[in-house]
Amino acid sequence: MDLALKWWWLTVAVTAIGVGVVVGGVPSETKHNTLVTRIAFGSCANQSAPQPIWNAIIKFDPQVFIWLGDNIYGDIRLPNKLFGKERNIGPWKNTPRFVPATEQEMKSKYEKAKSNPGYSRLRQNTKVIGTWDDHDYGLNDAGKEFDGKVTNQRLLLDFLDEPQDSPRRKQAGVYASYTFGPTGRQIKVILLDTRYHRDPLRSDGSILGSSQWKWLEKELYGSSTAITIIGSSVQVISNLSATTGPFFYMESWGRFPKERDQLFKLLADSKRGGVFFISGDVHFGEITRYDCATGYPLYDVTASGITQAVEKVVPMPLHFLVRFLAWLTPATLRVMDGNCRRKSCTYGMPNFGAVEIDWDATPVTLKIQVRDTDGNPVAGVTAPLSELQARNFSYSTSNKVGKRQRHCLLEVDQPWIVRYRLAILASGALAILVLTMLGMIWLATLCCRGCPLKKKRD
Template identity: 70%
Template sequence: MGRSVLELWLLWSVVMRVMIALPIAYSASSTSSQEALLVSRIAFGSCANQSAPQPIWNAIIDFDPQIFIWLGDNIYGDVRRPFKLFGKERTIGPWKNVPRFIPSSEREMQSRYKKTKTNPGYSRLLENTKVIGTWDDHDYGLNDAGKEFNGKITSQRLLLDFLDEPQDSPRRKQAGVYTSYTFGPVDRQIKVILLDTRYHRDPLFSDGSILGSSQWTWLESELKGPASALTIIGSSIQVISNLSAITGPIFYLECWGRFPKERERLFKLIADSKRDGVFFISGDVHFGEITRYDCATGYPLFDITASGITQAVEKAVPPPLNFIVRFVAWLAPTTMRVMGQHCRRKSCTYGQPNFGAIEIDWDATPVTVKMEVRDVNGFPVLSVNTSLLELQAQSVGALYSIKPGEYRKHCSLEVTLPWIVRHRLAILFFCALAMLLLTLAGLTFTAISASVLVLI
């Protein structure tokens, strides 16, 4: 009898040790592996000015996401000088003598992160939702900055503190904030890969590197690792859309398309990995958009852009002028943009505050994936419904190929559009400017002529 009790006690001790050790081994097995809880709702967003009202958190909480992903500009940590055309400190024009944006102090960055973290709506989200994220330029520390920014080490620590990253996390020891997570049971896993498009990025117009060699090596191992039902790649800047190709030389936006070699390398890596179920989420541009590229992997690659929590292009102009913003968005060539009857705007972009929402119906056959951009009240403004079956490589590769000189929707890049189509915004802008100058010249001439007649 005593021996049996001893054996039972030893067995119980072994079981307890295994149970205690399991979660520790599991959490250390990857950058951040998660418990095998089925995930069906993911929200994401970007561009949240900590000093602006943030009522959209109520809609995000009502969506009841299990995961929320920050995609950058989680705060606006740099200092923006006002537009000044004249004076001692000129921030715009060909004669500007000071930069429009300058870094703020570490203390000020901490203060701005604290303001966001203590926002009542965001605080409520933190109670029941796993929050992860990466950064973009304004929380990196300086507008449009890349690897040349001197304050990036401090900025990395502040971001990871904001995200409650453990002190022993590999993210605190590496150069850059890139990371990955795996959620859900083995047969229904979702892999989230968060890229760092700042720490190693070469200068704009260089067509150099966005990720840097170490991050590329890491990304290759992530994509060629164990399969998952879905793989979400989070990039702070847009991957598929290249609006700069159609808005230049009036203005330019940051995106992967401005580094064509890097984007081609990314698409090729996804294709070579033979990984199904990959799509992108992005932010940065201050409007919502869903784009699609069919000529990279053998299945459609989607990019759902949600921007921003507070910052939006239609809020940057007086409300009576919003029709101009919507007209320009409608006129812009829509090579990659997903157009549909369910879009709230005819342009299928949305220039008011918004967030992204992903819903997976694991019980459907085949499993369905709903990708949406939602407004401040939680109503969809842009939407795409697809399935895991549609996100698998097709057996006939020719279906997704394109011949030289051929134009195809969701396949021809913006830079391949005919010149007059690609630059129609610039043509319209300069024609309107010329008409305005001619009108002003005519009015000035008329006023001078009238004055001369009066004097005579």
């Protein structure tokens, strides 16, 4: 999604007043027995933009790198038109801002991304896996209705060096799972496809589709692993659209509440421990937490993006305003602590995600972070793996116990005055701007009317 421009619109409004692989349910599995201690992940990489962040990722020396979508920007963004019959920006737009690229154009963009010197060096010593989001799927915010998904699936798998005989090339969608490490210290990485089968936005339909749900259930009820990482191109826990509307909306599982409830229930019923999410899409980094899904803290680490970042779309003097708006945005599930560089605990410049596991510690320690282009952490959580173990817990949407706690209170359940304070602030700013302009016009009119009378008296 093109979140950066949406943040720009809100900034303007406030500024007005100066403020191992298993795929497609196939039971075969390729296991990587080498112990894995470092995993990096990222998203939102425009192939035509400079990508200096690869130096920091290489310095982190991950054994696995995970693409979480928008691995290229394949679709074509049309010139912005604020007025006229073909308006494509603002709440009043009536035509799309993005159109699909041809197969050859998509292929050329993938080749450019793959030949990036920094990324090429990473691939020499790092296992690269991944899924897609909308811009490499082929069209901004697209779902199952997109006609080019079959062709673009093949192009993505070529980019990821998927073997030609892989079952992943024969299924509908790019979801997959991998298992790394020796017995007792295994990490399962489950990569979801949130595009191929997704129903339209605002439908509260399905994100994964029936076949992918059956596959995911088998994965979660399958052999236990010490850690399970679930990769989703869009955020799972955070639902900022509930607090940023009606000015702009972001894609997330929270916009499909029945589907998210089904995911939480499946996790709780499977009694699988050591689970956390990683995600991308939104053009900023943050860590969110939900304590009422599995009986233990369930984290979602968002790293977005490699090149695309919300602060890059506004002039540097206005960066403080973007950070203020991020801090002001009601976010009950965001992790807010002293590990964050920004007061808002979001990071709006290029970033990547980093996972470190200390298998020799007692207990085993898990460190998950968002890092900047120099490799320094900007947000992070350190937790003993023993705290992320399944307990006697049953997920239910009707269960009100603990729902008023910070990491259990969903954005949609906040008091309306809190939930819509951004909209109230922006609307107030626009109202003051309009009234000020009307006042200036009125004064100018009075002055113009007074000039002929003055000349006549003279």
